[in-house]
Each structure stands twice: as structure tokens, then as C-alpha cells.
Amino acid sequence: MSAPPSYVLRDLGTLPYRDAWALQRELHAQVVDGTTPPTLLLVEHPPVLTLGRKAREGTNIIVTRAYLEAQGIEVLEVERGGDVTYHGPGQLVAYAIFPVGRRVVDFLRLLEDATITALHTLGLDDARPNPGYAGVYVEPRAVNGHTYDQKIASFGVAVKRHVALHGLALNVTTNLAHFDLIVPCGLTDTQMTSVEREYDRRGATRTASMAEARTALADAFAATFEPYDWTLPQFAAVGS
Template sequence: MELQRRTGLEVRRLPGLQPYAGTWELQRELVLKRRRDEIPDTLLLLEHPPVYTLGRSARDASNLGAGEEYLRSLGAEVFWIDRGGDVTFHGPGQLVGYPIIRLKYREAHRYLRDLEEVVIRTVGEFGLEGRRHPDYTGVWIEDRKIAAIGVKFSSGWVTSHGFALNVNTDLRWFERVTPCGIREYGVTSLERELGRRVDLEGVERGVVRHFRAVFGVD
């Protein structure tokens, strides 16, 4: 595991494709440690193998397209989890960030906007104008969603889950479900918007830099 230490923030880049179940359990462990002040604020950065996750807003499987068994037959896992939001996809070429941090402020709305700001600044480095949508959480390029956000707040206002930024993601996986329960808009990636493959490590560096700036961990 590659480990970078920052003042007030520990950034962990988990190597390879990290199975979803393992990182979900890791988040739970880190939340308990952060709540007890055994670790500093931590940002996990990673990629997953193909997996669909459904948050607390997914009351049924209506947004799962042909259903769980079909999606599993394609080689994807399916998890019903404890974050906010509906169904989304994680997979290779997508940068996933799981902040395990104790919020200095007690405002869920502000935290979501801050996560969006991190992504907006990151995609801005590639000449793209990221924006917020008035009705939906996440980051958009015009009417195309490039980053999904779904979080959980534990006691003591310690956060888990986080954001997923499509970098070189195979967007065909999204066509098999209704991402975030939004039927009227599509999804995109840095690769699609720029017309070329994008260096994922460069995106990671931008995310870390802007995360530190937005959350004031310097």
C-alpha cells in the first residue's frame, strides 16, 4: 500500500483493483479509529473491479435494469449499502475517493458541496467546466454527469463513502442501469470529453491537492 502523509491528512492509494467488500469493511474500521482519534483524517483513493452499489434512496431494484442476476452474469458484483443515494457503478478507470474525516462543521449540505468543489477544480485543470446541478448531487459537464457522490455520516460527524470520478471508465456499464435514479441525463468521463486516455495518477494528484485546499488541511 502506497502511503503519503500530509499535515492533517493521510492519503492512502490502494493498489490495483480493490474488491468492494474489503474496502467497505476497511471504511468501517477506519471510521471507528477516527472517532476514537486513533488516526488522522484519511482519504482513500482507489479503483474497483466492476460493481454496482445501491444506497439508502434505492427502496427497490427498479433502477437495476434487467436485475441483479443479469448484472452478475456480466461479471459485476451488486451491493446494497449504507450511503446516501441510489444505484451507481464503480469500475476500472474510475477514481474513487473515500474520505474518513471528522467534520469541523456540522453541515451535511456544505460537505456535499465541498466534495463537488474538489471535483470541479480537478476537472478544471483539464480545461473542462464542471458544474453543480440544481436538483442532483454530483458534478456535471453541461448535462452529463462526470462524478457521483454518496456519503454517510457516523456519530461524531465522521464521514465515509464519498465520490467517484469517471476518468477512463467504460461507460457502457452505466447503460445497464439508471444511474443515481436519473433517467433524463447521461454520464460522461474525462476520456470521452477530451477524446483521449487520461493519466489517472495525474488526476489523483489534482484531487489530493484540491481536497487539501477545499478542506483546509494545510
């Protein structure tokens, strides 16, 4: 898994959310100061709920804090955009600490493009954006007469001093039952899915693998982000 020379890829393995969050903030300060190159972190977390700036705990977390504590699921308020989401084993999280300047929407589109490319590599050719929503989806599915969007990757970023942090979470072999504890991202017409579930639904003979997903996402980032110079205060196409 190699990255273009204008950014660094670090695979953290499994790390508690608080530790990865502290590392993000440390790297963010260094990228802002120009002492560290833009950095992409790949990581897997123990179970945790994070509340973005739009989160309303009484509405979109549908169980008590006591219940979550008994299940060993921490709840943290973070500075990213978006609502409430779940991180846990079997979910590949990518934190992209990159200088984006004012091109925040363009940066989000690149994150989507890289994730979609990775999912196509993993055999999910229907992976796509959903206009008006952040994230990556597969084809909607009818359940008991109601059609639900099927979300496989969630997005949430913060931009401070023109440098992004946080990023995306791709469900690979995630325990999807944990999403029943919340209204994911505050979307009531959306169900969460995973690479593993989509393989099962389609009768695929292949097995969902975190190692394979890591390679696919790292390679997709390299291909998607390579045309841009990430050493600039605001990214631009190489040679522009």
C-alpha cells in the same frame, strides 16, 4: 501528492469494493475514537453496483441479477445516501472519512469544489455543480432532440457518530456502457460521461490518464480542505 497535516491520504490502487468497504468501516471507528486522523482513500474497483439508501432495485437496475452475475458485476447494499451507482475500472473513487458534525451540506460542497478544481486542472473548464443534485456535471448535451445533463462525478456519503464515510466517484476512463445497466442515481434525464469521452467530444489531443487524475484530485483536496482544521469534532476554518 501531499496532504495537509490534519488528514492522511492513502492510495489503495485497485481493491475489491468489499475490501475497501471493510477498511472504511475500520478507519471510521478509529476516527470516531480519535485513534486515527481523518483519512482520504483513493481507490479503483473491479465492476460493482452499489445500492444506497434510496435505491429501488426493481426500478433502477434494469437487468437481472443473473445477467449481472454472468458479467462478473457484484451488487451490494451500502449505508451511503443516494440511489444506485456503478464502480469499475477507470473510475477514481475517493472515500473521505472526516469528522463533519452537523455540517454535512458544507462538507458535500467541499467535495464538489475539490472535484471541480481537479477537472479544471484536467482541462474540463465547464465542470460545475448542478443545483438541486449531488455530483459534478459538464455542459448539457442535446441527443435526438432531448437535452440531457452530463454527469461526470457521483457523490454519496453517510454520517455516523458525526464522522463521514463513502464519498465520490469520478469517471476518468470508465466503461460507460456499464451505466446502461442501471438508471444512474435514479435520474432519467442524465447521461454519464467521463474525462475520456469529453476529450474525444472536444477533439482534445491529450489522453485521459488515471495517474494524472489521481494527482489532480489529491492536489485539489489539499487546496480545498487545507483552510479547515479536521482534527476538530466538527470542522472549522483554521484559526477560528
